[in-house]
Amino acid sequence: MTTTTNKQLNKPAYNSTVPTWDIPLNQNADILDAAFGSTASVALTSSNVTLTSIQAQNMRILLTGAISANIQIIFPAEGGQWIITNSTSGAYTITAASAGGGSTVTIQQGYSVCVFSDATSMYYANDGLVVSAGAVNGIFYLNDQIVLANYTIASTKNAMTAGPITIDTGVTVTISSGASWVIL
Numbered sequence: 296m297t298t299t300t301n302k303q304l305n306k307p308a309y310n311s312t313v314p315t316w317d318i319p320l321n322q323n324a325d326i327l328d329a330a331f332g333s334t335a336s337v338a339l340t341s342s343n344v345t346l347t348s349i350q351a352q353n354m355r356i357l358l359t360g361a362i363s364a365n366i367q368i369i370f371p372a373e374g375g376q377w378i379i380t381n382s383t384s385g386a387y388t389i390t391a392a393s394a395g396g397g398s399t400v401t402i403q404q405g406y407s408v409c410v411f412s413d414a415t416s417m418y419y420a421n422d423g424l425v426v427s428a429g430a431v432n433g434i435f436y437l438n439d440q441i442v443l444a445n446y447t448i449a450s451t452k453n454a455m456t457a458g459p460i461t462i463d464t465g466v467t468v469t470i471s472s473g474a475s476w477v478i479l
Contacts, residue, residue, distance in 0.1 A: 300373060300414070302326055303348050312461055326352050330375075337368070339383055345369040345394070356380060358402070362387045369394055376411040376420065388443050391417050401444035448474040455479065 297306045312318060335353040337344060339360040348371050350356070355378045358368065362385040370377075372395040377398045381389050381402040393400040397416025402408050409420035442462045450471040458478040462468055466478045470476050 302330055302352055302375065303373070330354055339366050339389070341366075343369065344367040344372065348373065351375060351377070355407075358383055358389060361385050362389070365390070367392050367399070370412055370417065372414045372415060372416045374412055376409065378409055380407040381405065382439055390444075393417050399444075403439065403443070442468055445469075447471060448476055450474050453477070 296308065296311065297408050298304060299306060302327055313368070330352055331354055333353045334355040334357050335346075335350040336357045336359060337346070337350070339358055339362050341362065341364040343366060346368065351371050351373065356368070357380045359382050359443075362383045365387045366383075367390045368379070369392050372393055379391055379402050381404050383389065383404055385404075389402045390399045391402060391410055393412045393415055395412075395415035397413075398418070400408065400410050400417045400419055410417055411420055412418070436457075440458075440460060441468060442460065445467050447469040448471055450473040452474055454474070454476045456476065460478055466470050468476070
């Protein structure tokens with residue numbers, strides 16, 4: 296029996312499961328159920344974690360624990376989309392990466408982000424939104440004070456941030472030609 300590329304659904308060969316066709320069908324139903332509504336909880340401490348294909352089949356990845364170092368969560372080199380919730384404590388960052396080795400995304404503490412992978416890189420599902428910012432009661436707009444991940448302001452966009460702002464060591468903010476970034 297083979298499996299699909301992204302969610303590892305079972306693909307039995309023709310006539311290979313007669314009369315037990317229900318076994319791969321029921322396994323596929325469980326995988327689809329996880330992909331549309333289940334949570335995999337991952338307790339973190341101070342080490343990088345590589346998720347299994349079974350963990351990555353879940354719609355939501357809940358990160359918990361008191362972390363004592365910057366942590367990387369490595370997803371299998373499979374395409375998919377997830378909601379990642381960072382419920383950890385400690386003054387460190389969590390980065391989601393694909394085992395495919397491409398670009399990564401940072402998940403701020405106390406936030407949930409929607410991400411997807413093409414089996415090589417990880418991306419924010421809506422990179423037009425600032426991950427750790429948001430409106431509170433439609434009156435207050437919040438942003439963090441430290442830029443923790445590389446960010447490029449596209450040539451067709453402008454950005455506004457309330458300061459003061461610190462750019463973390465090794466992090467680059469690129470302002471494309473035609474774009475502007477105003478810090479108030």
